[in-house]
Every structure is written in C-alpha cells, then in structure tokens.
Amino acid sequence: MDEPQIYAQLTEVFQDVFDEDSIEVTPKLSAKDVDGWDSLTHIRLILTVERAFKIRFSTSEIGKMENVGDLVKLIKERA
Amino acid sequence: MNTLYSELQWLPRVPEDFAGRLKALGNSASPLGRELQALASYALDLNQLTKLAKAIGVASLDGKSLDPLVPFRLAVLSNSTIDLIVPALVASAARHGIVLEVIQPSYDQVAQEALTPDSKVNNSKPDAVLFALDYRALPLKLTLGDPEGSASTIQGGIGYLQALRNGIKTNSNAVCIFQTFAPPVEVLFGSLDRALPGTMRSLIDGINRELAGFVPDSGDVLLDVAALAETVGLADWHNTQLWNMAKFSFSDELIPLYADHVCRTIAAIRGKSKKVLILDLDNTVWGGVIGDDGLEGIQIAQGDARGEAHLAVQRIALDLRQRGIVLAVSSKNTDEVARKPFEEHPEMLLKLNHIAVFQANWNDKATNIQAIAEELSLGLDSMVFLDDNPVERGLVRKLLPQVAVPELPEEPAWYARTLAAGGYFEAVAFATEDLKRANFYQDNAKRADLQKQVGGVDAYLASLDMTITFQPFDATGRARIVQLINKSNQYNLTTRRYTDPEVTEAENDAEVFTLQVRLADIFGDNGMISVVICRPYEAGVWEIDTWLMSCRVLGRKVEFMVLREVLEHARAAGVHKLYGTYCPTDRNKLVIDHYAKLGFTKVSEDDSGLTRWELLAECANPECAPMKIVSRGFAEAKEKSIS
Numbered sequence: 001m002d003e004p005q006i007y008a009q010l011t012e013v014f015q016d017v018f019d020e021d022s023i024e025v026t027p028k029l030s031a032k033d034v035d036g037w038d039s040l041t042h043i044r045l046i047l048t049v050e051r052a053f054k055i056r057f058s059t060s061e062i063g064k065m066e067n068v069g070d071l072v073k074l075i076k077e078r079a
Numbered sequence: 080m081n082t083l084y085s086e087l088q089w090l091p092r093v094p095e096d097f098a099g100r101l102k103a104l105g106n107s108a109s110p111l112g113r114e115l116q117a118l119a120s121y122a123l124d125l126n127q128l129t130k131l132a133k134a135i136g137v138a139s140l141d142g143k144s145l146d147p148l149v150p151f152r153l154a155v156l157s158n159s160t161i162d163l164i165v166p167a168l169v170a171s172a173a174r175h176g177i178v179l180e181v182i183q184p185s186y187d188q189v190a191q192e193a194l195t196p197d198s199k200v201n202n203s204k205p206d207a208v209l210f211a212l213d214y215r216a217l218p219l220k221l222t223l224g225d226p227e228g229s230a231s232t233i234q235g236g237i238g239y240l241q242a243l244r245n246g247i248k249t250n251s252n253a254v255c256i257f258q259t260f261a262p263p264v265e266v267l268f269g270s271l272d273r274a275l276p277g278t279m280r281s282l283i284d285g286i287n288r289e290l291a292g293f294v295p296d297s298g299d300v301l302l303d304v305a306a307l308a309e310t311v312g313l314a315d316w317h318n319t320q321l322w323n324m325a326k327f328s329f330s331d332e333l334i335p336l337y338a339d340h341v342c343r344t345i346a347a348i349r350g351k352s353k354k355v356l357i358l359d360l361d362n363t364v365w366g367g368v369i370g371d372d373g374l375e376g377i378q379i380a381q382g383d384a385r386g387e388a389h390l391a392v393q394r395i396a397l398d399l400r401q402r403g404i405v406l407a408v409s410s411k412n413t414d415e416v417a418r419k420p421f422e423e424h425p426e427m428l429l430k431l432n433h434i435a436v437f438q439a440n441w442n443d444k445a446t447n448i449q450a451i452a453e454e455l456s457l458g459l460d461s462m463v464f465l466d467d468n469p470v471e472r473g474l475v476r477k478l479l480p481q482v483a484v485p486e487l488p489e490e491p492a493w494y495a496r497t498l499a500a501g502g503y504f505e506a507v508a509f510a511t512e513d514l515k516r517a518n519f520y521q522d523n524a525k526r527a528d529l530q531k532q533v534g535g536v537d538a539y540l541a542s543l544d545m546t547i548t549f550q551p552f553d554a555t556g557r558a559r560i561v562q563l564i565n566k567s568n569q570y571n572l573t574t575r576r577y578t579d580p581e582v583t584e585a586e587n588d589a590e591v592f593t594l595q596v597r598l599a600d601i602f603g604d605n606g607m608i609s610v611v612i613c614r615p616y617e618a619g620v621w622e623i624d625t626w627l628m629s630c631r632v633l634g635r636k637v638e639f640m641v642l643r644e645v646l647e648h649a650r651a652a653g654v655h656k657l658y659g660t661y662c663p664t665d666r667n668k669l670v671i672d673h674y675a676k677l678g679f680t681k682v683s684e685d686d687s688g689l690t691r692w693e694l695l696a697e698c699a700n701p702e703c704a705p706m707k708i709v710s711r712g713f714a715e716a717k718e719k720s721i722s
Binding site: 016017019039040043044047048059062 | 160321
C-alpha cells in the first residue's frame with residue numbers, strides 16, 4: 001500500500017472512530033490535537049486500524065507511537 | 080473467529096444509510112424510541128454501537144420521550160476496563176426495547192462499591208447490578224491434587240461473591256446479575272486440568288457449578304459468560320495482549336456479542352422475551368415446496384443431508400414448545416396441501432397438535448402474522464418469525480417491525496443454530512407453569528380469521544427493484560423449462576407435460592409463441608419462474624396452451640407483466656384474440672380465477688369444472704407492476720423500464 005492510499009483509508013477510520021467528518025489526518029496529528037482522543041479512544045482507534053488494514057501491532061509498537069506519522073510508518077511495513 | 084456469533088449474523092446487516100438515519104433522528108415521523116430500536120436492530124459493530132449510544136444519550140439529556148422503550152438502570156461493577164463496553168450496552172439495550180442508564184463507578188472498585196452503604200452504586204438505587212468480573216477477580220490459588228484445599232478455595236471464591244451480593248442487597252436491594260467465569264486458555268497438564276482438583280480449570284468449574292446452583296434460586300440472575308466464551312472459543316474470547324495493555328477481560332471483537340447477551344438478560348428480567356415461534360413451511364420446516372413436490376418429494380428423511388437440516392428445525396421447535404414457547408405456522412400454500420405432511424408424512428416430527436394457529440393461504444404474511452397475534456391475544460413483540468425467503472423476511476420486518484425476524488444463511492444446516500444463537504427466548508427463571516403454557520393455547524392448529532390487510536405491501540414490493548426478463552425458449556433454458564413444465568402443479572393452468580424433444584419442437588416452430596420468464600430482485604436472482612406457450616388456434620387467434628408460474632413469486636403481479644408481454648407479441652403477430660383454458664386438477668385450485676383476474680371473459684364451463692376464457696387484444700390493458708422489463712431474443716432486442 002502506498003502512503004496516499006493509507007492516509008485515505010486512515011481518514012475514514014478516524015472519522016468513524018471519532019464520529020467527526022471534519023478530521024484531517026496529517027503526519028503530525030496526535031492525541032493532544034483531537035477532542036475526545038483519550039487513552040480508551042486510542043485503544044478503540046488502534047483496534048479499528050488493525051481491523052481495517054488487517055494487521056496487528058505489538059504492545060511495544062503501540063506504546064512507542066507518538067503521532068499519526070509513526071502509525072503510518074508501521075502500516076506501510078505491514079499492509 | 081466464528082462469525083455467526085462475532086458478527087451477530089441473526090441480525091440484518093447494517094444498511095448504507097445508517098449514519099444518515101442516525102443524524103436525522105428526531106426529524107422522522109415515527110416516535111424517537113421506535114426509530115432508535117429500529118437502528119439498534121442491525122448487526123452494529125463497536126464503533127456503530129458507540130455512535131448510537133451517543134445519540135441515545137443526547138436524546139435522554141434533551142428530555143425527549145423515548146416511549147415505547149422501557150427504562151432500566153444498571154450498575155456495572157468490574158475488575159476490568161468496561162469503558163468501551165458501556166456504550167455497547169446502551170445501544171444494544173435499545174434493540175431489546177430498553178432505555179439503559181448505566182452507573183459506572185471508577186475502575187476496579189468492586190468491593191468498595193458493593194459494600195459501602197453510600198457508594199455511588201448503592202446511592203443510585205439501580206434496578207440491577209451486573210458483576211462483570213473475570214477469573215482474575217477471584218481469590219484463586221492453585222491447590223494441585225488437593226481436594227480439601229480445592230474445596231476451600233472454591234468456597235472462598237463463592238464467599239467473596241456472596242459478600243458482594245449481601246452488600247448490594249443490604250444497601251440498595253437491586254437484582255444481582257452474576258457472571259460465570261471463562262477459564263484461561265493456558266493449561267498445565269492437558270486433560271488432567273479438568274480432572275485434577277486444584278487446577279485453575281477445575282477450580283473455576285467448581286465455582287461456576289456452585290453459582291448455577293444457588294443464584295437462580297435466590298431470585299438473582301445468572302449470566303453464563305463461561306458458556307458464551309466456550310461457544311465462540313476460549314482462545315478467541317481471551318485476548319491477553321488487550322488485558323496487558325488496557326485491562327480488557329475479553330477480546331474487543333466480542334463486545335457487541337457480550338452486550339447483546341447482557342441486554343437479552345435485562346429484557347428477560349423485564350418480561351420482554353419472546354413467547355411465540357411462527358414457522359414458514361416450504362424450505363424451512365422441510366426441504367422443497369409441498370405444493371409442487373408432493374409428500375414424496377419434500378425432504379425430511381433421516382439419512383438425507385438436506386432433510387436432516389430441516390428436521391433439526393422441527394426438533395428445536397418441538398423442544399422450545401416443551402419449555403412453553405407457542406408454535407404457529409404462516410405459509411403461502413393451500414391449507415389442505417400444507418397440512419398434509421403434518422397428517423401423513425411418517426418422518427414429520429411436528430404434528431398438527433403441536434401448532435396453536437395454522438395459517439396457510441395466499442395472503443401476505445404480515446396480515447397472517449397479525450391474525451396469529453390476535454388469535455393468541457399476544458403482542459406482535461412476543462413473536463419470532465422463521466422463514467428461509469429473504470423477501471418474506473424483509474416484508475415482515477418492514478410492515479411489522481415489532482416481530483423478531485432472524486436472518487438465515489443460505490445453508491439450511493445452520494438454520495436451527497442461527498435461531499438458537501438469536502437468543503429470542505432467553506429466560507431468567509423457569510417454573511413448571513411454563514411447561515404447560517403451550518397446552519393452554521389448545522394446540523388445535525386453528526385457522527385465524529384475517530383482519531384487515533396490513534398496509535404497505537405494495538410499497539414494499541416496489542422497493543425490491545425487480546427486473547423481469549422475457550425470452551423465447553432457447554437451448555440454454557431448455558433443461559429448466561422442461562423441469563418447470565413437469566414439476567409445477569399448483570400454479571399451472573393446464574398441467575400439460577412435455578418431454579425435452581417436445582419442448583425443442585415448440586422452440587423451433589415459428590408458429591408457436593414461447594416464453595421463459597426470469598425474475599431478479601435486490602435479494603438475488605430467482606431464476607426462471609414462469610413458462611408460457613401459445614399455439615395458433617385459428618387465423619388471428621392464439622390458444623394459451625401452457626401457463627405456469629413458481630409459487631415463490633406469487634403476489635408480485637408477475638402474471639400481469641407476463642400477459643402484457645404476451646399481448647405485445649400477439650399484437651405484433653396480428654393476433655386479435657387469446658383463448659385460455661383452466662383444466663382443474665386436485666392440485667391447482669389456486670389458479671381457478673387466474674384468467675378472471677387478468678380480465679378474460681369466461682366463454683364456457685363444463686361439468687368437470689374445466690373453464691374456457693377469451694381476451695380481445697384490442698381492449699386489453701393489464702395492470703402494470705413496478706419492475707424493470709428486459710425483453711430479448713425475440714425479433715429485435717429491447718429494454719424498457721416502468722416505475
């Protein structure tokens with residue numbers, strides 16, 4: 001999968017999880033930028049991403065992610 | 080993962096417009112509570128459940144009435160993270176007719192909340208407290224091979240749960256819902272983990288057995304999570320990585336399933352479990368169509384793979400009846416024909432005296448189910464309707480939304496399991512009176528009088544996006560044409576049987592007008608469903624030699640569209656009159672008025688009941704049904720659409 005495809009699908013995921021059509025998914029986007037992105041929504045987000053891209057992240061990978069760019073890097077390796 | 084359970088496949092799939100309908104809530108004509116229940120009735124995933132729960136929350140805050148949903152306050156105590164489960168509970172509750180308010184204390188405060196008199200939970204005076212505990216919450220330690228140590232550990236665990244229960248009973252007197260425990264996947268020995276006292280497996284087995292022993296008798300409620308986990312598979316139930324990261328007791332993928340089970344239990348507490356199972360007959364309770372296949376042709380024999388699948392449906396129906404569920408029948412068949420297998424087929428498990436109300440006629444099933452409800456004096460919301468035909472399921476769901484209609488897969492082998500998976504008849508108590516309830520309805524297979532027609536059938540049919548395809552006989556269709564000609568008995572005007580060579584002859588005879596008709600709709604292609612043969616009678620006159628149709632598409636005005644097509648070709652061929660004959664047999668009384676309904680005039684009738692009819696092409700204008708027409712293979716191919 002190339003980056004534009006990943007970002008396109010990720011945007012759908014974010015809009016679904018946060019129930020917010022106006023979310024723009026950029027590499028620097030992180031929890032502090034989005035209302036309601038708390039630790040539990042983060043879990044729901046990661047789980048939805050895993051299902052959508054049919055991949056699994058390890059516990060330490062999830063722990064190390066700081067922003068969407070880190071997430072996209074991992075997806076690119078796996079999907 | 081077994082998707083029947085994880086994707087709640089007995090529920091209809093989420094429609095495209097779900098998000099739109101959610102946004103438009105409150106703007107529709109129907110009451111808010113009904114619309115919420117309708118939206119909840121699809122197989123929603125976790126994100127969709129969360130969105131619906133948010134909408135329910137907003138409506139509650141706005142003080143809007145959510146009638147006819149019934150309120151219920153549930154406190155949830157857990158040693159695990161339940162934040163993602165709570166919205167799933169709220170949304171799933173709407174599916175079962177409940178407006179759920181969840182009292183959720185801080186994480187892992189189970190004992191504190193239960194035992195402190197003025198805790199958040201006790202102060203809220205909940206209707207019920209759900210102890211959503213997993214095995215990690217229990218004070219269990221291994222006592223391998225030590226029966227006394229093991230018994231004492233089990234008693235310790237039970238003692239802990241009873242202390243929690245006493246706290247709640249003393250302080251808020253709510254109903255307590257206790258979950259059984261799903262043991263961890265990892266075993267130490269293998270088979271001995273079950274046999275040896277003091278292993279995790281046998282300790283948890285012991286606790287579950289004790290709970291099953293005293294909880295229901297005490298007026299509290301058992302939620303058998305251990306069975307649920309076993310059903311989907313322990314290895315799919317437990318997600319160790321999720322426990323480590325976020326303290327989830329079980330896989331997030333199973334949250335919608337778990338939430339549905341909790342809500343079924345709450346609905347059962349509120350007396351909202353279903354009481355009646357209404358069965359379709361053809362291809363549901365036996366394989367095949369009784370009207371066409373006859374007693375010899377339907378499949379219910381032991382040793383026949385298809386037959387066994389349908390017998391399983393009969394068996395589960397009988398077993399449900401034994402526990403007090405009332406059985407009824409709604410079938411599109413002539414009454415005598417539908418009753419025959421019950422009376423005469425040696426392999427039938429169901430007999431007429433198991434059926435309280437037996438509706439077999441050619442009216443729509445919504446009107447019939449309404450009649451069943453009135454005859455039994457039970458609400459539509461206590462009914463479950465089982466039918467293999469997605470068109471019938473869609474009709475009943477649309478016109479009688481309170482009736483539960485499980486989705487069924489293509490393969491009949493899974494019908495019984497899917498019905499059971501739906502959990503429509505969940506009960507929290509069982510009394511000997513229940514055993515007698517089915518008899519109270521005097522199972523004499525009564526025929527209920529139909530009340531006024533349930534509205535909306537025409538609109539529903541129009542929504543099916545039907546396409547009707549007309550072609551002359553050809554080599555590709557021949558096998559199916561021959562089959563239909565030889566096996567159709569009910570919707571068959573003259574019951575003339577032709578062999579393959581005879582059909583080929585008609586196909587090649589330029590003087591003979593032949594028609595093979597196919598019908599497709601949003602649920603799929605029904606294949607070839609009607610065959611017509613017209614032969615020259617005299618100059619300018621055609622004799623309708625053969626007109627037959629599959630009963631599966633009755634009630635959709637296909638015969639009107641067929642007549643329109645016949646007339647078009649007749650006129651093009653310079654034909655000004657059509658003759659039709661009804662040859663009565665012991666199976667085709669259904670079509671005695673076929674030509675009358677199509678606007679033909681009766682010309683003669685003889686002692687045997689044989690009738691002849693005529694139609695003048697010039698003034699004939701049969702009514703049109705909402706379907707797209709494709710006509711091809713004739714002199715020129717054309718495509719038209721009528722809306």
